[in-house]
Amino acid sequence: MALALVVTARKLRPYFLSHPIIVLTNSPLGRIMTHSEVSGRMIKWNVELGEYDIEYKPRVAIKAQALSDFLSEMIQPAAEERWRVFVDGASCLAGCGVGVVIISPSGEKIKLAVKIDSRVTNNEAEYEAVLAGIRATREIGAARIILYSDSQLITQQIKGAYEVKDDRMLKYLHLIKAQAEVFVDWSIEQIPREENGEADALAKMAASLSEDRTREVLFISLVVLAIEEEEMLPVPEDSWMVPLIKFIRNGELPEEKARAQKIKRQPPRFVLLNNVLYRRSFQGPLLKCLSGKEVIYVLREIHEGCCGEHLGGTSLARKAMLAGFWWPTLHHDSARVVRTCEGCQHHSNFQHSPATPMKPIWASCPFDQWGMDIVGPFPVAQAQKKFLLVAVDYFSKWVEAEALAKITEREVLKFLWKNIVCRFGVPRRLISDNGRIIVQALKARLQGKGKDWVEELPSVLWAYRTTPRASTQETPFSLVYGSEAILPVEIGQTSARVESYPINNEDSRAVELDLLEEKRDQAMIRMEAYRVRVMKSYNKKVRVRDLQIGDLVMKKVNPAGDVGKLEARWEGPYKIIRRVSSGSFYLEDAQGKLLRRP
Structure with missing residues (x-):
């Protein structure tokens, strides 16, 4: 029947894909197709049919409606006859096994032999036999059964005539009564050993591993005992596995139609073994869920x-x-x-990508905003000078710098008064951290002459002031004074400008000063275009990290001296207590102590 269904699905594939299919059959085809112990071609067909919306229903009798109504009113249906189940268990030196013989009301026989891999007593084997009979008849769909066993102890304990004192036997008894609740009517009777010979032979065959080759006996290997299955950690009711397990076991589906359709298509990829759900992987082995x-x-x-x-x-x-x-x-x-993971956070790589978009500083006119920074310490030079105080104008890129022996409030104020206020006026804003360019030029200029950096400082400043900047395409000197400075190379190798230089050039200088405002306006336009290009390139690398007050963060470790390779790169966690600006925060440690710098 399964082959007929597969062939039909192949020939009518467009119809199977576009419509729900109802298969009417009196055989347990639906249970067989979704059973966890099918093998061979049945698994292949099960996977092939899994893409269709197929529902299995029992076939009903085709009769006229009048005849159907008449029979339902006039004829009282007879009660369903009972299924007879003969069970027996065997435990010997060769092994342990269970035999089950199921006889339908019409006289058909189903033989089942179960090999128990664990060592059990005779009484436990008898209980396992009863459980195997109950499970087998439940899978078949029987509603009324009567069990026959030749063990007087087991039958009387299940009936309640004998008291159960052993804990394991009590677990078996509770399990049998719980699983037998699915039947409309069931009972157990004791019979002589001679009348239970067929089940006894199956039990001995399973215990001795002599598997029947005539295909008349269904042979199963039991890895875990029934009571041990119940002692396993149960699957929580809210687990994603519950609907699948219910469908594979009993064919139960959720009420929601979309969810039910999804679950019906999943069982070919899953299998239930010993009450544990597994998933078939593409690489071959089963994966435990x-x-x-x-x-x-x-x-x-x-x-x-x-x-x-x-x-x-x-x-x-x-x-x-x-x-x-x-x-x-x-x-x-x-x-x-x-x-x-805490360990991964403490030893993770540094993140060089910016966390926030660029917000450039806007400079509307020369000498309006200055950037200041303290650079050093450098090698100790003449007069114990080892620090460099640098100031750069944001508009013209004009730079002022002075070497100092120590950084004090008095020295900084003196530098600002002499080099900025007295020459260019009082600035509107002073911003720190702008000495990187001077340091790079000093390194290239000194070439290993560390102590002579003070003597080289004027030459570095002059070179910077007379070099065109990328943002304005003008030299800082021309934006400040209106004309380009004459370089020493133009004296050593006479340039055209030096040869034609007029003796009296006050009129030319006056014209250049009158045109200086226009030059600065053009430089501002170019600087704005340059700012847009830089922002666009910078913002492509941004990886936004939206941190809020109260978040716990890690802070980069500031190394003091030699740091080992196994030392952590990050320390913390610290709590954000206040936002200073975009990407800057005030932090406190776990004891509530405020860190000194944001």
Whole structure:
């Protein structure tokens, strides 16, 4: 019948894909197709039919409506006859086994032999036989059964005539009564051993591993005892596995139609073995399905356990599958575990990409805003000078610098008065951290002559002032004085400007000063275009990290002296208590102590 359904689906594939299909059959085809123990071609057909919306229903009798109504009114249906189930268990030196013979009301026989891999007593084997008979008849769909066993102790304990004192026997008794609740009517009777010979022979055959080759007996190997299955950690009701397990076991589907359709298409990829759900992988082996706390344990153990190496999210997910585990959110949970790992945070690489978009400072006129910075210490030069105080105008890029022995408030005020206020007026704003260019020029100029950096400082300043800047395409000297300075190279090798230089050039200088405002306006336009280009290039690299007050963050370790390779790169966590500007915050440690610098 399964082959007929597969051939029909192949020939009518467009109809099977576009419509729900109802298969009417009196055979348990639906249970067989979704059963966890099918093998061979049945698995292949099950996977092939899994893409269709197929529902299996029992075939009803085709009669006229009048005849149907008449029969329902006039004829009282007879009660369903009972199924007879003969069970027996065997425990010997060769092994342990269970035999079950099921006889339908019409006289058909189903033989079942179960090999028990664990060592059990005779009484436990008898209880396992009763459980095997109950489970087998439940799978068939019988409603009324009567069990026959040749063990007086087991039958009387189930009936309640004998008291059960052993804990394991009591667990078996509770399990039998719980699983037998699905039947409309059931009972158990004791029979002589001679009348139970067929079940006894099956039990001995299963215990001795002499599997029947005539295909008249269904042979099963039982790895875990029934009571041990119940002692396993149960699947929580809110687990993603519950709907799948219910559908594979009993064909139950959720009421929501879309969810039910999704679940009906998933069983070909899953199999239920010993009450545990597994997923068939594309690489071959079965992957055990996990949920809840099991997921966190597996990921933590693989990531930071005794054999963990703090992998990334994708590598962690792959290693979890290689270990034989799977769940629907494997990749997402792996990435979350990596992000929350304390060791990974303390030793992670530095992030060089900016966290916030660029906000350039706007300069509307010369000498309106100055950037200042203290650079050093340098090698000690004449008069114990080892620091450099630098100031740069944001508009013209004019630079002022002075070498100092020590940085004090008096020295800074003296520098500002002499080099900025007295020459260019009082600035509107002073901004720190602008000495990087001077340091680079000094390094190239000195070429290893560390102590002579003070003598080279005027030459470096002069070179900077007479070099065109990329932002304005003008030299700082021309934006300040209106004309270009004559360089020493124009004296050593006479240039055209020096040869034609007029003796009396006051009129030319006056014209240049009159045109200076226009030159500065043109420089401002070019500087704005340059600012837009820089912002566009910079903002492409931004990786926004939206931090709020109250968030816990890590802070880069400032090394003091030699730092070992195994030392942490980040320290913390620290709590954000106040935002200073975009990307800058005030932090405090776990004891509530404020850090000195934001």
